[in-house]
Amino acid sequence: MSTRAKFAAVVASAGVLGAGWAVGTANGATVTNTNTTTTGTTANNGTSTTSTNNTNTTTTGSTSYKDGTYTGTTVQHRFGSVTVTVTISGGKITNVSAQALDGGDRRSQSIDSQAVPIMKSEVLAANSANVSTISGATYTSGAYITSLQSALAKA
Amino acid sequence: MSTTTTDRPVKQNTAAPRRGTARAADYAAALRRRYRIQSFGRNLRADLLTVIGWVSVAMSITLWLADGGLNKITSFGTALTALGIVSGLVATDLMVLMLLLAARIPFVDRAFGHDHAVAVHTKLGKWVLYGLLLHGWFLLCGYAAKDGLGLTAEAGSLLSVNDLVLGVCALGILGAVAISSIIAVKKSMPYEVWHVIHLLTYIAVGFSLPHQFSMGALMGPGTFARGYWIGLFVVTGFAILAFRVFLPFFASLEHQLVVTKVRYEANDVVSIEMQGRNLPALDVEGGQFFQWRFLAKGLWWHQHPFSVSAAPTSDTLRITIRALGRGTTALMNVKPGTRVMIEGPYGIFSDASRTAANLVMVGIGIGIAPIRALLEATDIVPGRATVILRGHTPSQLYLLREIQVLCQERGVKLITLVGSRTQNRLHETGWMPASHRGNRLVDLVPYVADSDVYVCGPQTASDLVIADALACGTPANSIHNERFAW
Numbered sequence: 001m002s003t004r005a006k007f008a009a010v011v012a013s014a015g016v017l018g019a020g021w022a023v024g025t026a027n028g029a030t031v032t033n034t035n036t037t038t039t040g041t042t043a044n045n046g047t048s049t050t051s052t053n054n055t056n057t058t059t060t061g062s063t064s065y066k067d068g069t070y071t072g073t074t075v076q077h078r079f080g081s082v083t084v085t086v087t088i089s090g091g092k093i094t095n096v097s098a099q100a101l102d103g104g105d106r107r108s109q110s111i112d113s114q115a116v117p118i119m120k121s122e123v124l125a126a127n128s129a130n131v132s133t134i135s136g137a138t139y140t141s142g143a144y145i146t147s148l149q150s151a152l153a154k155a
Numbered sequence: 156m157s158t159t160t161t162d163r164p165v166k167q168n169t170a171a172p173r174r175g176t177a178r179a180a181d182y183a184a185a186l187r188r189r190y191r192i193q194s195f196g197r198n199l200r201a202d203l204l205t206v207i208g209w210v211s212v213a214m215s216i217t218l219w220l221a222d223g224g225l226n227k228i229t230s231f232g233t234a235l236t237a238l239g240i241v242s243g244l245v246a247t248d249l250m251v252l253m254l255l256l257a258a259r260i261p262f263v264d265r266a267f268g269h270d271h272a273v274a275v276h277t278k279l280g281k282w283v284l285y286g287l288l289l290h291g292w293f294l295l296c297g298y299a300a301k302d303g304l305g306l307t308a309e310a311g312s313l314l315s316v317n318d319l320v321l322g323v324c325a326l327g328i329l330g331a332v333a334i335s336s337i338i339a340v341k342k343s344m345p346y347e348v349w350h351v352i353h354l355l356t357y358i359a360v361g362f363s364l365p366h367q368f369s370m371g372a373l374m375g376p377g378t379f380a381r382g383y384w385i386g387l388f389v390v391t392g393f394a395i396l397a398f399r400v401f402l403p404f405f406a407s408l409e410h411q412l413v414v415t416k417v418r419y420e421a422n423d424v425v426s427i428e429m430q431g432r433n434l435p436a437l438d439v440e441g442g443q444f445f446q447w448r449f450l451a452k453g454l455w456w457h458q459h460p461f462s463v464s465a466a467p468t469s470d471t472l473r474i475t476i477r478a479l480g481r482g483t484t485a486l487m488n489v490k491p492g493t494r495v496m497i498e499g500p501y502g503i504f505s506d507a508s509r510t511a512a513n514l515v516m517v518g519i520g521i522g523i524a525p526i527r528a529l530l531e532a533t534d535i536v537p538g539r540a541t542v543i544l545r546g547h548t549p550s551q552l553y554l555l556r557e558i559q560v561l562c563q564e565r566g567v568k569l570i571t572l573v574g575s576r577t578q579n580r581l582h583e584t585g586w587m588p589a590s591h592r593g594n595r596l597v598d599l600v601p602y603v604a605d606s607d608v609y610v611c612g613p614q615t616a617s618d619l620v621i622a623d624a625l626a627c628g629t630p631a632n633s634i635h636n637e638r639f640a641w
Contacts, residue, residue, distance in 0.1 A: 005202035012206055013213035020217025027223050079375070110302065110312060135229065 064091045065155035072151030075143035079108045082140060084147040086123075088155050096123050098144055115140045123148065172537075183536045187512040190607075194510035194632070200266035208252050211387075215248040216241060218380040222373050232300030239293030240373065246286025247367070247384075250360065251391050253279045258394040259501065268508070269501045270638040277336065284333045287326050318366035325362035328355050346482075347456060364388070403446075403498035410434060412472065412495040414449070421550045423478040424521065425487055426464060429495055430471050437499075440506055441466045441532025442525050442609070444637070445499030447474070449489055457482040462504070462525035462611075462637070464554065466532045475554060477521040504609065504637035506533040511633055513602045514540040517620050519586075519612025520551055525637065526611055527554045530561050537566025541600045545572045545586065545612070570599055576616070586619035596620070597627040604628030610636045 065088040074083040080102035087095040098116050102108035115137035122131040129148045133141040172178040219241060228234045256263065256276040263272055299309035313319055334340060335352040367384070368374050374381045412431040420426055444462040448455060459482060464475035478484040504525055514535060518526035523544055530542060542562055546552045552571055562569040574588030587594050596603050608624045610617045617636050624634050 001205055002198065002202055005205040008202065009206045009209035012210045016210055016213040016217045017220065020220035021225070023221035024223045024225055027221070079372075 065093070065152065067091070068155065070151040070154045072147035072149070075147045075150075077139040077143040079139055080112070082143040082147050084144060084151055086148060086151045086155070093124060093127050096120050096148065098147070100140060100144075111137045112140050115144070119144050128152070179537065183512050183539065186534055186536060190509040190511055193507070197266060197508070198632070200262070204263060204266055211252065212245055212248050214383075215244040218383060219244055219373055222378070222380060224373075230300075232297050234297075235293050235300060236297030239290050239295075239297055240371070242286045242293060243290035243371075244373075246283050246290060247363075248387075249279050249283045249286065251387055253283060254360075254391050255394060257399075258391070259398045259498075260394055261398070264501060265503060265507065268503045268637075274638070280333055280336060284329060287329065291323070291326060316366070316370065318369045321362040322366040325359040328359035328362070332356050332359070399498075403496070406437070406498075407496040410437065410497070412497060414489055414491050414493040414495060415471070416491060417489060420475060420553050423487070424475065424553055426473055426475040426554075427486075427489060428471055428473045432470070434467055434472060435469055437467070439463060439467045439472070439500045441528035441530070442505035442637075443500035443502045443528075444504075444525070445472075445497045445501070448496040449486065450494040450496060451489060454482075454485055454489065454493075457485075458498075459483065459486070460501075462502075463500075463528050464524035465528055465557075475521070475524040475527070477553075479521075502637055504611065504635055505529060508635045509533065509607050510630075511605060511607050512536050512539060513606035514609070515543070515596070515600050515603055515606045515624075516541070516609045517543045517545065517611070519545040519610075519616045519620070520547075521553065522610075522612030522617070523553045523558070524611075526609065527558055527561075529609060530558065530565070530567065535565050535567060538568075539602060539606075540565070540567040541570060542567055543570045543572060543599065545588075545616070547573070547575060549573055568600075576619075584619065586616055586623065595627055596623045606633065608634045610634065614638065 067088050067090065069085060069087045072084045072086070074081050080100065082101075083099045085097050085099075086093055096119075098119070100112040100116055102112055115134050118134055119131065119141055123129065129145055129152055131145065133145065172182050224237060224240070228237050253276050256267075256272045256279070259269070267275070295306060295310060295313070298304075298313065299306050302309060302312075304312065314323070332352055332355060335344070335349055341349055368381070374384055410431040410433060412429045414427055415430045416426075416428040418426045418428070442462065444460050446458050446460055448458045459476075461474040461476055463472055465473045467473075476483055476486060478487050506529075514533065516526045516529060518524075523546075526542065526544075542558060544552045544555065544558065549571075552573070555571070559569060561567070572588050572591060574590060576584055576586060577589050577592050585592075591599075596608075600606065603624060604627055606629060608620075608629050610620045610624075612620075621634055621636060625631065
């Protein structure tokens with residue numbers, strides 16, 4: 001390998017790596033900015049120790065819904081989809097269940113099976129879709145919240 | 156497959172003028188300029204390919220960085236996971252480079268030389284295996300840390316994924332391929348066995364693909380990284396199919412080579428002459444080699460690399476071979492009329508590697524055969540070229556009569572060295588016989604420092620000649636030695 005090739009390889013590789021790093025950090029910054037909550041009290045009661053950013057929900061935090069059972073839209077994400085069904089009784093969320101479909105691989109299943117119960121307890125405690133996503137299950141919990149919002153919109 | 160149907164004239168040497176004339180000096184200067192430009196271009200292409208290789212490694216990491224890979228590191232477990240992902244990506248990229256280096260892509264082989272491309276391929280193999288082992292280990296530890304499970308429990312949970320089971324199988328196969336390619340192990344088995352084990356690599360690559368796309372978040376649907384990697388795999392697969400399967404197959408079909416003559420040259424050495432159609436379309440240069448497969452009972456499953464031992468004519472090719480193993484011994488008795496399949500021509504032990512106007516060609520034993528073809532084909536300044544033939548006994552100076560005639564015609568000095576190797580005062584083994592004890596290459600060829608030095612023969616002897624040439628001041632990139640690597 002000639003000196004010229006070594007030099008050119010180092011410079012070019014560093015350039016490519018630098019570009020990737022710049023894109024990566026820039027994207028990270030955008031995500032943080034758009035994820036700030038807009039209104040109301042946040043119901044982050046800390047059941048999940050791994051909570052990161054606040055969610056991008058715009059729910060007003062009102063606690064009154066019409067009684068009944070509502071199914072939200074099925075929300076697709078990178079590793080599968082989530083459909084949330086919510087039960088309202090006495091104007092409050094009394095039960096929430098979710099059907100999480102994944103790509104069929106064991107790792108996604110394990111992530112989903114951990115994320116769904118955490119989301120359930122957070123939603124019941126907050127009595128709204130105003131909960132945070134779970135790091136490590138960002139896609140599942142993000143889709144969960146979106147589907148839940150669509151269900152609550154009907155209530 | 157070539158589309159040329161007209162009889163193209165066989166490549167002719169530029170007519171060299173008589174020595175000592177004014178035109179001779181002009182001719183030498185023109186040749187020097189031509190070879191300088193040629194070697195500049197070749198170095199540039201080799202450097203370009205080297206840079207592309209390194210950038211592709213950087214690219215595999217960059218796509219992960221651009222996907223926000225660093226932002227996902229929030230704990231020890233996620234850091235391990237990240238390391239696992241990156242080592243897997245780098246290993247995959249190196250694997251792609253290995254496949255491309257072994258694909259016999261003409262541009263790559265002509266820039267690096269087939270033997271050098273294979274040497275780099277071999278060197279990368281080790282790193283691919285290390286990278287994949289780290290990939291598995293780091294991800295296992297990272298996932299275990301995140302799930303709060305022990306390593307065995309995590310491994311059990313992961314192994315319930317079908318795609319991952321395939322991935323683990325792929326790793327096992329690649330490990331077996333790597334072990335079979337360790338020199339000591341490789342030497343202990345017939346080439347054909349090693350070759351079959353090596354072909355399993357393609358199965359391993361196939362097995363490893365599903366988990367990359369179904370489990371790797373980076374290559375999820377709709378991402379740029381997915382497109383990039385799929386593109387890389389498709390291009391590589393296409394190159395292998397085109398240059399290793401279809402091109403040789405159709406070349407064999409088109410040229411229809413048939414053995415016409417088998418001539419006894421010396422004890423255990425024969426020349427095999429073959430006739431075929433449209434041979435100029437193969438563009439063979441003297442000094443290049445083919446992979447030959449003789450379609451006769453007991454021979455068809457062997458493939459042998461042999462250099463052509465004469466510049467090809469419009470309808471004949473010739474090789475000169477020595478019985479060195481079971482396969483080549485069986486070839487001594489090949490019958491005229493036997494059909495021959497070819498892959499090639501490969502190698503740049505030819506005019507294509509020239510860097511200077513002066514020329515020294517050293518043929519040792521059966522290594523004389525490609526020297527004979529090169530002598531006929533490359534351009535020569537009369538009086539500024541030397542052929543050195545080396546053998547233990549006079550009978551090992553194969554093709555001597557032909558070479559004498561060519562040397563006389565082309566104004567090339569011929570030196571024959573016969574006898575066992577000797578040691579010098581420092582008890583270092585030299586390559587010269589007792590008759591030339593203490594001599595160096597420069598004592599035989601005064602202009603060796605300013606020459607291209609071509610060496611062909613058994614590797615230990617060749618290495619001694621190369622060391623001698625380097626000590627005499629020949630630049631490393633002017634020394635050419637075809638290593639018969641597969």
